Amino acid sequence: MTKIKICGLTTPQEAGWVSKAQADYVGMVLFFPKSKRNITIDQAKEIMKYLPPQIRKVAVVVSPSALQIKEIQENGFDIVQIHGQVLPEALETLQIPFFRAFNVDNMQEWERYEAEPKCIGYVFDAVKPGSGETFDWSSIPNLPEDGKPYLLAGGLNPANVGNAIEAMHPDGVDVSSGVERDLEPGKDPEKIEAFVKIVRKA
Numbered sequence: 001m002t003k004i005k006i007c008g009l010t011t012p013q014e015a016g017w018v019s020k021a022q023a024d025y026v027g028m029v030l031f032f033p034k035s036k037r038n039i040t041i042d043q044a045k046e047i048m049k050y051l052p053p054q055i056r057k058v059a060v061v062v063s064p065s066a067l068q069i070k071e072i073q074e075n076g077f078d079i080v081q082i083h084g085q086v087l088p089e090a091l092e093t094l095q096i097p098f099f100r101a102f103n104v105d106n107m108q109e110w111e112r113y114e115a116e117p118k119c120i121g122y123v124f125d126a127v128k129p130g131s132g133e134t135f136d137w138s139s140i141p142n143l144p145e146d147g148k149p150y151l152l153a154g155g156l157n158p159a160n161v162g163n164a165i166e167a168m169h170p171d172g173v174d175v176s177s178g179v180e181r182d183l184e185p186g187k188d189p190e191k192i193e194a195f196v197k198i199v200r201k202a
């Protein structure tokens with residue numbers, strides 16, 4: 001079954017919607033003030049109170065420092081999703097697994113993580129994470145069938161996720177902008193429900 005990650009939660013109410021929809025993973029953006037979805041560790045802890053244990057909590061970060069990794073793993077996250085660079089000191093500090101995220105120009109670097117036991121999967125995303133833009137899926141590398149799973153991200157929404165699954169057969173799909181409201185900030189419960197329903201049917 002295709003896994004579902006709903007990313008960029010900013011409120012407990014959104015956690016309630018994602019729990020109801022029974023997503024597999026939720027993402028929370030940390031230590032990245034450039035993002036409109038950036039939240040503090042304290043806000044993340046409040047959101048986690050509304051998430052059941054079977055929904056894996058993913059800390060979404062860009063080139064995290066060892067100190068930030070330490071803070072993440074001390075505060076209830078299950079997985080770290082690393083965009084940007086994986087600094088050696090961050091990798092050394094990691095005691096929870098991570099998803100390596102690639103943003104088009106570094107897709108081929110996945111091979112570096114194939115033998116890294118702390119890396120449990122890949123996220124293939126558009127150039128600008130969280131932008132709601134798609135990318136040319138032919139740039140996704142051919143991965144070994146018995147290798148680590150990958151999540152397809154970047155501009156997915158209820159209207160295109162069915163085609164994306166049919167075309168790419170990803171192990172999972174990852175969405176943020178595509179389940180947000182059009183005129184106000186924040187997630188849209190109806191779009192979350194529609195997205196999950198389509199993926200579960202695909």
Ligand SMILES: O=C(O)c1ccccc1N[C@@H]1O[C@H](COP(=O)(O)O)[C@@H](O)[C@H]1O
Binds near residue numbers: 036062123
């Ligand atoms: O959402 C963000 O602002 C963000 C910031 C920093 C790193 C990753 C971010 N989001 C990731 O982007 C993809 C897909 O986003 P979208 O559906 O195209 O909006 C997803 O993996 C988020 O984790």
